[in-house]
Structure formats: structure tokens, C-alpha cells
Amino acid sequence: MTPSRPLGLIAAFAALAVLYALPAIAPRALVQDLFGVLTLLVLALNWNTLAGFAGLVSVGQQAFVGIGAYAMFAAIILMDLNPLVGVLIGGLAAAAFALPMAFFAFRLNGAYFAIGTWVVADIARLGISQWKALGGGTGTSLPKGTAKDMAFVDRIKAALDVSSAAAADALTYWLMLTLAVAMLVAGHVFLRSRMGLGLQAIRDNETAARSVGVDPVRLKALVFLLTAFGTGLCGALAFIQITRVTPDAAFSVIDWTAFVIFITVIGGIGTLPGPIVGAVIFYALQRLLADYGTIYLIVLGCLGIAVMLFARRGLWGVFTGRTGIDLLPLTHRPPKSAAPQPQASRRTA
Amino acid sequence: MAILSLQSVSKSFGALKVSDSVSFEVQPGEALGIIGPNGAGKSTLFNLITGNIAPDQGKVLLDGRDVTRLPPMERVRAGIGRSFQIPQPFVHLSVYENLLVAARFGGEVGAAEAPGFCMDILAQTGLAAVAEKPSGGLPLLQRKRLELARAMATKPRVILLDEIAGGLTDAECGELIATIKAIHAEGTAIIWIEHVLHALTSVVGRLMVLNFGRMLMIGAPDQVMASPEVREIYLGIEA
Ligand SMILES: Nc1ncnc2c1ncn2[C@@H]1O[C@H](COP(=O)(O)OP(=O)(O)O)[C@@H](O)[C@H]1O
Numbered sequence: 001m002t003p004s005r006p007l008g009l010i011a012a013f014a015a016l017a018v019l020y021a022l023p024a025i026a027p028r029a030l031v032q033d034l035f036g037v038l039t040l041l042v043l044a045l046n047w048n049t050l051a052g053f054a055g056l057v058s059v060g061q062q063a064f065v066g067i068g069a070y071a072m073f074a075a076i077i078l079m080d081l082n083p084l085v086g087v088l089i090g091g092l093a094a095a096a097f098a099l100p101m102a103f104f105a106f107r108l109n110g111a112y113f114a115i116g117t118w119v120v121a122d123i124a125r126l127g128i129s130q131w132k133a134l135g136g137g138t139g140t141s142l143p144k145g146t147a148k149d150m151a152f153v154d155r156i157k158a159a160l161d162v163s164s165a166a167a168a169d170a171l172t173y174w175l176m177l178t179l180a181v182a183m184l185v186a187g188h189v190f191l192r193s194r195m196g197l198g199l200q201a202i203r204d205n206e207t208a209a210r211s212v213g214v215d216p217v218r219l220k221a222l223v224f225l226l227t228a229f230g231t232g233l234c235g236a237l238a239f240i241q242i243t244r245v246t247p248d249a250a251f252s253v254i255d256w257t258a259f260v261i262f263i264t265v266i267g268g269i270g271t272l273p274g275p276i277v278g279a280v281i282f283y284a285l286q287r288l289l290a291d292y293g294t295i296y297l298i299v300l301g302c303l304g305i306a307v308m309l310f311a312r313r314g315l316w317g318v319f320t321g322r323t324g325i326d327l328l329p330l331t332h333r334p335p336k337s338a339a340p341q342p343q344a345s346r347r348t349a
Numbered sequence: 350m351a352i353l354s355l356q357s358v359s360k361s362f363g364a365l366k367v368s369d370s371v372s373f374e375v376q377p378g379e380a381l382g383i384i385g386p387n388g389a390g391k392s393t394l395f396n397l398i399t400g401n402i403a404p405d406q407g408k409v410l411l412d413g414r415d416v417t418r419l420p421p422m423e424r425v426r427a428g429i430g431r432s433f434q435i436p437q438p439f440v441h442l443s444v445y446e447n448l449l450v451a452a453r454f455g456g457e458v459g460a461a462e463a464p465g466f467c468m469d470i471l472a473q474t475g476l477a478a479v480a481e482k483p484s485g486g487l488p489l490l491q492r493k494r495l496e497l498a499r500a501m502a503t504k505p506r507v508i509l510l511d512e513i514a515g516g517l518t519d520a521e522c523g524e525l526i527a528t529i530k531a532i533h534a535e536g537t538a539i540i541w542i543e544h545v546l547h548a549l550t551s552v553v554g555r556l557m558v559l560n561f562g563r564m565l566m567i568g569a570p571d572q573v574m575a576s577p578e579v580r581e582i583y584l585g586i587e588a
């Protein structure tokens with residue numbers, strides 16, 4: 001292990017501490033901005049596991065954002081449930097939708113899979129547009145005060161001495177930040193598990209993987225389901241903060257999938273810290289070019305293309321390649337004690 | 350009961366018949382050698398046994414159970430392990446991790462026992478020193494050893510070895526034979542495709558000759574090699 005690794009971890013924890021402290025020290029606008037970036041980060045962490053590790057290049061993740069958001073709205077408006085329960089229902093609804101979606105899309109390969117997921121997402125958008133109780137094609141809003149009435153908002157309001165709206169923003173921000181950390185940890189644990197090892201084997205050589213007992217379809221379906229759940233949770237939480245939902249906004253391929261792909265590709269697809277690097281760059285560009293309208297998107301697009309052409313593993317991949325530093329390695333190291341004496345441990349009868 | 354049994358298995362690639370009504374049985378713990386010219390259909394026969402290729406006709410039975418329709422991953426778990434003639438390592442994984450995948454999935458070894466189990470096999474196959482190396486960078490000899498080691502890690506009851514001795518020095522070949530004998534001594538059945546005849550005959554009890562997808566002969570090695578028909582083909586290989 002390189003000495004720079006503990007340093008990197010210390011830096012990461014320091015950054016995390018600052019991020020958690022932010023609502024207490026920074027203006028509300030910054031908290032709102034970062035909420036948007038964190039939303040994209042959570043989506044990117046999920047898409048990275050899906051595309052970068054399971055090889056499932058989906059362009060239909062907006063289906064899960066949209067279904068998560070609408071399920072949350074239904075839970076609050078139609079069933080009068082707690083918003084946070086609504087978020088959980090959003091995740092579960094997205095996972096439930098992933099089952100039939102996988103059944104269809106897993107019959108397709110490569111580009112057809114990508115297009116297939118997109119088509120399914122659009123069908124979901126059209127279907128939701130028919131849901132009159134939630135406003136049909138024009139959408140609906142959360143009842144007034146839903147966000148402000150969430151648990152803890154009063155206490156945050158008192159502790160930070162801010163308005164109810166700002167306290168609600170702080171709460172959703174903390175939840176999204178926590179979701180991002182949880183996704184990162186869960187991603188790391190999953191990829192280092194038996195199933196993660198199987199995924200890496202499939203990525204390297206599917207024929208050989210099958211021949212040592214790995215079932216590619218089963219593993220990929222599991223990843224599809226789990227990332228749908230994560231994406232649905234994220235979508236539901238995002239729309240609690242946005243407070244208004246329409247089919248077009250909730251199922252936007254640009255907002256919920258295209259940006260996410262760019263962020264992941266620029267940061268480093270198939271690497272765990274890649275989406276974080278990508279999200280930071282996305283935010284930096286947005287800030288730097290804020291005065292020029294949406295030009296940051298054009299720059300982002302060009303950067304994405306450059307990375308695809310010249311640095312396939314993204315900026316994090318380039319960084320680890322040059323320095324040998326890897327903050328979240330997935331390697332399994334052999335046990336030290338058993339290594340020497342090749343003859344002694346021979347199992348000859 | 351035979352551990353493995355093929356019943357009139359046939360397979361064609363277009364007009365080319367690579368497996369022509371092949372039938373034979375392997376008993377538990379037996380070692381069977383397969384020889385035959387290049388293109389005879391030996392590797393294809395392995396692919397038919399493991400499920401990588403589906404036969405046009407015929408059946409594959411494991412312990413008397415019809416496994417013809419089972420996919421490869423289920424046949425591994427049921428006890429059929431294999432190596433590939435052209436090594437197929439998981440290139441971005443280390444040598445140790447290559448075995449870990451095989452042990453955890455195919456061998457159904459638990460998380461706690463898997464590390465020690467894999468290290469034992471690495472030691473046995475002479476790969477302990479390169480355990481942490483990425484398998485993609487290994488020289489050919491070590492890739493071939495990895496094929497053997499990874500197949501062993503799936504805990505097979507019958508192991509299929511496809512030309513793992515080709516290109517080895519005499520000393521290396523000797524080590525390999527010792528390893529295979531050790532596997533055999535543990536009661537694992539072996540089917541071994543090999544051109545290096547002396548290596549093969551030092552291990553196997555029966556020899557099968559395959560030519561143009563047809564099983565020409567099967568029996569005791571010296572009887573098979575004494576047959577004029579086989580000598581003719583076999584000299585063709587040697588030349
Ligand atoms: N997947 C395949 N598709 C088409 N032809 C194949 C395929 N696999 C093998 N063959 C052909 O089948 C014949 C037998 O191949 P193989 O079983 O590899 O022979 P051997 O291992 O005895 O050298 C060869 O002519 C080979 O080119």
C-alpha cells in the first residue's frame with residue numbers, strides 16, 4: 001500500500017465533514033446547487049455499477065427516476081403517507097418496474113439494449129401521463145408545506161436559525177448526501193463481494209466465467225434490480241425538493257441519464273471514485289461558465305468526447321494509471337501465511 | 350454407474366461434421382486420454398460435454414442424469430471442470446482472484462475457506478509466487494498452469510484438460526504430470542486431450558482416438574497404439 005492512501009482517505013473524510021457542515025455555514029443557494037450535483041452523483045454511482053461493471057449500458061434510467069418520483073407523490077397525495085416513507089416506496093416501485101423491464105430488455109444486446117431501455121422509459125412516461133389522479137400530462141405539486149412538515153425540520157430550523165424552507169432544503173440535502181455516501185459504500189461492498197467478483201470475471205471473459213460457474217444473466221439482472229432501487233430512491237428524494245412533478249421532467253432522458261453518462265465517462269467508467277470526480281468537474285464547469293448560459297453543457301459534451309477518444313478509463317483512470325494511487329481498490333489479496341513452501345502443501349494422497 | 354456418459358453425440362458446423370455419433374463412458378476416478386489430429390473435433394467434444402456448445406443429436410449424462418440442456422455454469426456446479434486449449438484468464442484479475450471466482454462459484458466454497466483452498470491449489474500448481482500478479486501479463490506456461498489451477502478450484506469430480514502440456518520442457522512436463530497424478534489420486538476422474546503421448550500414457554488407463562469427428566478406437570493405451578490404423582494417423586501427427 002502506498003503512503004498516499006491514508007492521506008487520500010483523510011482528505012476524503014475532511015471533504016465529507018465540510019459537506020455535512022455546509023447548511024450551517026453556507027448560503028441556501030449553494031446548498032440547493034449542491035443538492036442538484038449530489039442527485040447526479042447518486043445517479044452516476046448507480047449507472048456506473050450498471051454500465052461500468054455489469055456492462056449494461058442503459059439509456060432508460062429516467063424510467064426509475066420518474067417512477068420513483070411518481071410513486072412518492074402517490075404515497076403522499078393519495079395515501080397521505082410520510083414523505084420519507086414515500087421515498088422508500090419510490091425506490092421499491094422502481095425496483096418492481098425493473099423486473100418486467102429486465103424481462104424485455106435482457107433479450108437485447110449492446111446498442112439494442114440501450115435503445116430498448118430508452119423505449120421502455122418513454123412508454124412509462126406515456127403511461128404515467130394517463131394517471132389523472134396525479135395531474136395527467138401536466139403533472140401536479142406536493143401539497144403546500146409537505147417539505148416543511150417533515151420530521152426534524154423544526155429542530156433544524158431552530159438549530160440553524162433559518163426559515164422553514166431553508167431548513168427543509170438542509171434536510172433534503174443531508175439525506176441526499178447520506179444517500180450518496182451509502183451508495184458509494186454499498187457499491188464498494190457489493191463489488192468486493194462474491195457477486196462483484198463474478199461481475200468482474202464476466203466483464204473480462206464471459207465464456208470463461210460461465211465455465212467456472214458464474215451465471216451472467218442472473219448477476220446482471222440482480223445489478224439491474226439493485227440499481228433501479230437506488231435510482232428510484234434518488235428520483236423520489238430529488239422531487240421532494242423540487243416539489244412539482246410532470247411526466248416530462250420526471251422522465252427526462254437529458255436530465256437523468258445523459259448528464260449522468262457524461263459525468264461517469266469523464267470521471268472514469270468502471271472505477272468506483274470515477275463518478276465523484278465527474279460530479280466535481282461537472283459542478284466546477286457549471287460555476288466557471290455560469291455567466292454564459294448553458295455553454296457549460298457544450299464544454300461538458302466536448303470534454304466527454306475527448307475522454308472517450310483519448311482516455312477510455314476517464315480522469316480517475318488516468319490518475320491511478322500515472323500515480324498508482326487507488327482509493328477504493330477492489331482487489332482481493334491472498335492470505336499471507338499460506339504463500340510459501342509450494343511442495344509442503346501438496347495434497348497428494 | 351458411469352460418472353459421465355455420451356450417447357451418440359453429433360455436431361456439425363455447416364457441412365463439417367465435427368462430432369459424428371460419439372458414444373463412450375467414463376467411470377468415477379478413471380483417467381481417459383484423447384488423441385487425434387488437429388481439427389479432429391477433440392476440443393469440440395469438450396465443449397459438448399461442458400455445455401459451451403449444444404449437440405445436434407445425442408445426450409450427455411452426468412451420474413446417469415441427462416444434462417444435455419443444462420448451461421455450462423450448472424454443469425460446473427454439478428462437477429464438470431474444464432481448462433481451455435487457448436487459455437482464457439480473467440485478465441484484469443490477479444491469478445489468485447481467478448481461482449477465487451472459480452472456487453466461490455463453481456466450487457461453491459465458503460468465504461472463510463476459499464482463500465486457503467485457493468492458495469493450496471496455487472502451491473500445488475507452482476503458481477504461489479505469482480498469486481498477486483495480474484493474470485493478463487503471464488507468460489504462456491503460467492497461463493496454462495492457471496487454466497489447470499482454475500479448473501481444479503471448481504472442485505470437479507471429472508476434470509477436462511485440453512492440451513495443457515504442449516510446449517513444455519521435460520522438467521516442466523514432469524511437474525505437470527505429478528500434479529495431474531495427484532489430482533487423479535484424490536479420486537477425480539480425468540479426460541485429457543494431449544499430443545505429448547508419453548505424458549498422457551503415464552497417467553491414463555484408457556486411450557481414445559478421434560479422427561474426423563469419429564471415435565476410431567478406445568481401449569488400453571498399448572493396444573490402441575499397436576493398431577495399424579492408429580499408427581498411421583498418429584505418425585501423421587508426429588511428423
Ligand atoms: N465454433 C465453431 N464454428 C465453426 N467451426 C468450428 C467451431 N469450432 C471448431 N470448429 C471447426 O471444427 C473442427 C474441429 O475443431 P476442434 O474441435 O477445435 O479440433 P481439435 O481440438 O481436435 O483440434 C475444426 O475444423 C474447426 O475449425
Ligand SMILES: [Mg+2]
Nearest residue numbers: 391392393434
Ligand atoms: Mg483442440
